[in-house]
Amino acid sequence: MRQFLRVAWVVMRKDLTVEMRSREIVYTTVFFAASCVLVFAFALVREGRPLEDAAAGILWISVAFAGTLALGRTFERERHTETLRALMLAPSDRPAIYVGKLLGILALMAIVEAVLVPLVGLLFHAPVLARPLWLAALLAAGTLGFASVGTLFAAMLVRARSRDVLLPVLLYPITIPVIIAGVRGTAALFQATPDEPMARFWAALLLFFDVVFVTLSLWTFEPLMTES
Amino acid sequence: MKRLLSLIVLFALLPGVVALAQEPAGTPSAQGDFVPVNQLPAQTEQLPAAPLLMGAYAFVWVALLVYVWSLWKRMGKLERELAELRRRVQNP
Amino acid sequence: MARVFVPLVLAAMLLFAAAPLVVASAPVEQTMGLVQKIFYYHVPSAMLMFVSAFVCGISSAVFLFRRSAAADRVALAAGELVVLFGAIVLVTGPLWARKAWGVWWEWDARLTSSLLLWMIFLAYLLVRRFGGPGSEKLAGAMALFGMANVPFVYVSVNYWRTLHPKTSVVMTLAPGMRAAFWFCVAAFAAMYVLLLTLRKRLEDRQAEVEQLYLATDD
Numbered sequence: 001m002r003q004f005l006r007v008a009w010v011v012m013r014k015d016l017t018v019e020m021r022s023r024e025i026v027y028t029t030v031f032f033a034a035s036c037v038l039v040f041a042f043a044l045v046r047e048g049r050p051l052e053d054a055a056a057g058i059l060w061i062s063v064a065f066a067g068t069l070a071l072g073r074t075f076e077r078e079r080h081t082e083t084l085r086a087l088m089l090a091p092s093d094r095p096a097i098y099v100g101k102l103l104g105i106l107a108l109m110a111i112v113e114a115v116l117v118p119l120v121g122l123l124f125h126a127p128v129l130a131r132p133l134w135l136a137a138l139l140a141a142g143t144l145g146f147a148s149v150g151t152l153f154a155a156m157l158v159r160a161r162s163r164d165v166l167l168p169v170l171l172y173p174i175t176i177p178v179i180i181a182g183v184r185g186t187a188a189l190f191q192a193t194p195d196e197p198m199a200r201f202w203a204a205l206l207l208f209f210d211v212v213f214v215t216l217s218l219w220t221f222e223p224l225m226t227e228s
Numbered sequence: 229m230k231r232l233l234s235l236i237v238l239f240a241l242l243p244g245v246v247a248l249a250q251e252p253a254g255t256p257s258a259q260g261d262f263v264p265v266n267q268l269p270a271q272t273e274q275l276p277a278a279p280l281l282m283g284a285y286a287f288v289w290v291a292l293l294v295y296v297w298s299l300w301k302r303m304g305k306l307e308r309e310l311a312e313l314r315r316r317v318q319n320p
Numbered sequence: 321m322a323r324v325f326v327p328l329v330l331a332a333m334l335l336f337a338a339a340p341l342v343v344a345s346a347p348v349e350q351t352m353g354l355v356q357k358i359f360y361y362h363v364p365s366a367m368l369m370f371v372s373a374f375v376c377g378i379s380s381a382v383f384l385f386r387r388s389a390a391a392d393r394v395a396l397a398a399g400e401l402v403v404l405f406g407a408i409v410l411v412t413g414p415l416w417a418r419k420a421w422g423v424w425w426e427w428d429a430r431l432t433s434s435l436l437l438w439m440i441f442l443a444y445l446l447v448r449r450f451g452g453p454g455s456e457k458l459a460g461a462m463a464l465f466g467m468a469n470v471p472f473v474y475v476s477v478n479y480w481r482t483l484h485p486k487t488s489v490v491m492t493l494a495p496g497m498r499a500a501f502w503f504c505v506a507a508f509a510a511m512y513v514l515l516l517t518l519r520k521r522l523e524d525r526q527a528e529v530e531q532l533y534l535a536t537d538d
Contacts, residue, residue, distance in 0.1 A: 154458070156461065173439045173440040213465070224457050
């Protein structure tokens with residue numbers, strides 16, 4: 001178990017160290033997410049006032065789009081430098097590599113969301129500070145669900161053709177329950193009087209989803225990455 | 229020159245496309261709203277059921293038949309290929 | 321083709337041809353009238369779509385964890401049938417809905433979940449077709465995740481649409497309708513088994529051909 005965690009930690013540290021040198025993915029993904037929010041602002045704001053409940057939807061859509069981009073770019077870098085094959089050749093627990101990559105993606109998404117949430121709050125007059133802990137919990141659980149499936153699929157797609165378009169094609173249908181739960185939970189928190197029981201229900205569903213899909217991903221990572 | 233011509237043709241087609249995209253006059257307004265089933269407004273038009281029913285059944289039949297036919301065709305092709313290959317293996 | 325098939329084909333065709341007769345003899349439903357008869361083809365197709373989704377998911381799991389190529393072929397066949405029967409459901413449904421509800425589409429739990437399931441398996445076929453080498457495994461993961469997702473999709477869409485779950489309406493079918501309905505279920509099930517077996521056979525032949533090509537290339 002300790003070995004498992006050590007491997008995961010090392011993989012994550014490697015990813016973050018490489019990223020911090022150029023900060024390429026962080027900057028571009030954050031900017032992309034902000035542009036998304038802006039596009040939605042122009043689409044959904046009428047006469048200077050945003051549509052009701054728009055904030056929650058826009059936040060989660062931007063997270064989903066930015067997440068897909070980040071996943072694609074991270075694994076494209078791995079493919080380019082052929083480090084994924086090196087990782088697979090290392091005599092370590094395969095699922096530990098998956099966990100390490102997942103943690104790296106989560107760290108990246110946390111930075112993106114730290115920028116997105118205030119931006120959405122500002123542009124759409126959403127009360128993001130009303131229940132900050134619940135909002136953080138929803139975002140954490142939802143991002144974990146999205147990223148767990150995304151990391152698995154992106155890793156698998158590294159060697160596939162049409163990988164850029166196939167990642168969203170595969171990822172979005174599977175993660176629709178995550179988006180639904182995230183949006184509805186966040187919308188409940190953004191109401192005039194935040195509806196905590198509702199947010200709690202959706203957070204619980206997200207947590208359940210996370211448990212099931214992280215487990216499934218851990219199980220299938222090894223058979224998927226080994227060439228028969 | 230060719231690119232310019234294709235651009236002109238495209239712009240000429242644009243008003244036609246826009247005209248087609250207009251909503252036809254007879255559609256009931258209920259189509260645009262997300263209304264729960266038990267709160268729908270009363271039916272404003274009486275649709276004949278028979279065409280819908282026949283359309284549904286026809287679609288089912290056609291879909292299944294097309295699928296079976298495509299399987300049959302591909303199977304025939306594969307069997308021919310298989311026979312050819314077996315013959316080739318027998319007499320190299 | 322094979323001897324085993326002929327009786328299966330005959331049985332399926334007989335059942336299927338007789339289905340319209342059975343449907344015509346069933347009593348016409350009171351409120352919805354003639355168009356309700358779409359139900360006899362719509363519901364069995366929906367049942368088989370879900371059955372096929374599970375078949376695909378389970379055989380994909382067997383393929384991934386036991387490396388069984390035969391299981392992969394079953395998965396492909398089942399995946400195609402999900403899309404086929406799903407298309408039937410999604411076309412006959414709106415045709416019925418247009419008359420019964422006045423609109424072509426409604427964002428209620430069952431329709432939305434069915435649409436999502438259909439799209440997941442459409443994506444499955446896309447990956448197999450355009451994913452390049454090694455895409456069978458990725459598609460297998462997709463099918464497995466898709467199958468595991470079914471309860472989540474249903475719960476989340478159900479609660480998304482209404483705050484509290486709808487009370488389920490138990491279908492108490494009149495005797496004449498019940499017979500016609502179950503007859504159609506049997507007809508569709510027979511058709512499904514036939515199509516699944518045929519499609520898997522096709523894949524088996526394909527694998528044989530590829531093996532022979534490799535042999536003759538030496």
